[in-house]
Amino acid sequence: MTQQTANIQNYLDEQAGRFQNELCDWLRMASVSTDSQFADHVRAAAGWLRQRFDDLGFQSGLIETCGHPIVYAESPPVPGAPVVLVYGHYDVQPPDPLDLWHTPPFEPRIEDGKVFARGATDDKGQLLTHVLSCEGWMKTAGALPLQIKFLIEGEEECGSKGLYEFLAGKYDGDGISAHDRLAADICVISDSSQYAPGMPAITYGLKGITYYELRLDGPNRDLHSGTFGGSVSNPANALVKILAGLIDDAGRVQIPGFYDDVIELTEREREEYRSLNFDDAAARQDLAVDAFTGEAGYSTLERRWARPTFDINGLWSGYQGEGAKTVLPAKAGAKFSFRLVPDQQPEKIKAGLERRIKELCPPGIRMELIDMHGAPGVLLPIDSPFMEPAARAIEAGFGTRPVFIRCGGSIPVVGAFKEMLGIDTLLLGWGQDDDNPHSPNEKFSLEDFQRGIKASACLWQEIADMKQS
Ligand code: BES
Ligand code: MN
Numbered sequence: 001m002t003q004q005t006a007n008i009q010n011y012l013d014e015q016a017g018r019f020q021n022e023l024c025d026w027l028r029m030a031s032v033s034t035d036s037q038f039a040d041h042v043r044a045a046a047g048w049l050r051q052r053f054d055d056l057g058f059q060s061g062l063i064e065t066c067g068h069p070i071v072y073a074e075s076p077p078v079p080g081a082p083v084v085l086v087y088g089h090y091d092v093q094p095p096d097p098l099d100l101w102h103t104p105p106f107e108p109r110i111e112d113g114k115v116f117a118r119g120a121t122d123d124k125g126q127l128l129t130h131v132l133s134c135e136g137w138m139k140t141a142g143a144l145p146l147q148i149k150f151l152i153e154g155e156e157e158c159g160s161k162g163l164y165e166f167l168a169g170k171y172d173g174d175g176i177s178a179h180d181r182l183a184a185d186i187c188v189i190s191d192s193s194q195y196a197p198g199m200p201a202i203t204y205g206l207k208g209i210t211y212y213e214l215r216l217d218g219p220n221r222d223l224h225s226g227t228f229g230g231s232v233s234n235p236a237n238a239l240v241k242i243l244a245g246l247i248d249d250a251g252r253v254q255i256p257g258f259y260d261d262v263i264e265l266t267e268r269e270r271e272e273y274r275s276l277n278f279d280d281a282a283a284r285q286d287l288a289v290d291a292f293t294g295e296a297g298y299s300t301l302e303r304r305w306a307r308p309t310f311d312i313n314g315l316w317s318g319y320q321g322e323g324a325k326t327v328l329p330a331k332a333g334a335k336f337s338f339r340l341v342p343d344q345q346p347e348k349i350k351a352g353l354e355r356r357i358k359e360l361c362p363p364g365i366r367m368e369l370i371d372m373h374g375a376p377g378v379l380l381p382i383d384s385p386f387m388e389p390a391a392r393a394i395e396a397g398f399g400t401r402p403v404f405i406r407c408g409g410s411i412p413v414v415g416a417f418k419e420m421l422g423i424d425t426l427l428l429g430w431g432q433d434d435d436n437p438h439s440p441n442e443k444f445s446l447e448d449f450q451r452g453i454k455a456s457a458c459l460w461q462e463i464a465d466m467k468q469s
């Protein structure tokens with residue numbers, strides 16, 4: 001440890017209590033992006049973050065888009081040193097269902113060394129670690145050892161439309177283009193999880209996704225199921241037939257060409273995942289299920305990290321009130337999605353899906369398939385020169401070397417950074433799998449928060465040192 005990093009670590013330790021208070025202030029802002037009722041809170045959160053960058057002496061601003069603003073900030077340039085792009089999102093998922101929260105989602109509660117609030121882990125708490133590590137550098141050394149550009153969006157949880165338009169140059173105005181503005185050597189994102197408590201990780205693979213809504217229409221009105229049943233196609237019956245026809249009992253998706261572009265797990269990956277000794281029994285117990293299921297021939301970790309999947313996310317039709325009602329419903333519908341792995345492409349899956357559902361759809365039913373969003377998966381080069389510096393930084397912050405993992409979640413912009421900016425991403429997640437993102441009682445360990453800040457502070461030094469070696 002150099003004198004400088006020792007000074008920073010001391011500063012971070014001294015400020016730990018205040019950092020915790022700031023985290024709570026930040027989580028109090030209800031930045032729910034998908035619901036327009038929260039628009040003022042979303043804007044307030046963007047303003048708070050922008051002010052935070054301003055306080056550090058960074059050049060900062062709000063980029064107005066078709067949706068919620070992007071917060072952009074950069075530290076002063078450091079000639080000859082690398083440039084890092086930090087991406088994150090200040091928006092959060094809706095807190096519903098509210099009655100399952102033990103305390104209100106936007107009144108952060110600290111219990112048992114964890115902070116409970118919507119956005120605690122996804123992604124406000126995690127992204128704040130990078131802001132606070134910058135404060136450590138600015139307050140002790142007066143400058144960072146490299147330049148950092150922060151791109152923090154407010155629409156990750158609802159499709160990132162504004163961000164994609166910004167990346168495509170739509171908000172360039174007369175100034176510098178988004179492409180030039182974001183020029184960097186590497187991107188860093190903390191918006192994922194560690195392997196387990198005390199086992200920090202570098203994530204080298206994310207899944208892609210392709211998400212649909214299917215609407216089925218049958219007769220022009222609800223019918224008596226005795227009078228008409230058995231003579232008219234029932235949209236609810238048709239819906240379950242179609243959905244059931246998309247996957248077989250061995251967990252294989254039944255769409256023509258679906259597996260064509262799947263990159264298979266390597267023997268080395270399978271070996272490494274086995275060596276992580278995933279505790280199936282404990283994981284089952286945590287979820288109160290008596291078995292794990294999925295594609296035949298693969299372990300739980302392999303299914304979660306590296307195999308494509310199909311899940312119905314919602315479905316509706318017919319009578320759902322109290323008691324029984326003998327109805328043949330006029331309509332039925334569902335939302336469903338496939339998680340993809342490299343090199344599957346959403347467009348290609350869609351063509352096969354359309355063919356397959358036509359095949360499965362009975363006569364007398366009109367079908368409408370709505371493509372809601374999609375993004376390909378990513379695999380990051382495990383032999384990248386940035387991996388060892390990142391591993392050292394994590395070891396400095398967490399006291400142990402990271403393991404290499406993939407994950408089942410999607411961060412769509414990672415692929416766009418590669419394609420549009422030509423840079424790879426270091427996915428350094430500080431969360432835990434049971435942090436309940438998108439779910440009631442979301443939380444983030446305060447110890448992981450403080451370790452994340454330390455690891456981040458070391459990361460800037462580690463990356464700055466790379467150019468010299
Ligand atoms: N932070 C998550 C992604 C994530 C979750 C990564 C768990 C690693 C582990 C992100 O905010 C998210 O929710 N992504 C969505 C993207 C989708 C809506 C396109 C997801 O994965 O469902
Ligand atoms: Mn997230």
Ligand code: MN
Nearest residue numbers: 122157437438
């Ligand atoms: Mn999320």
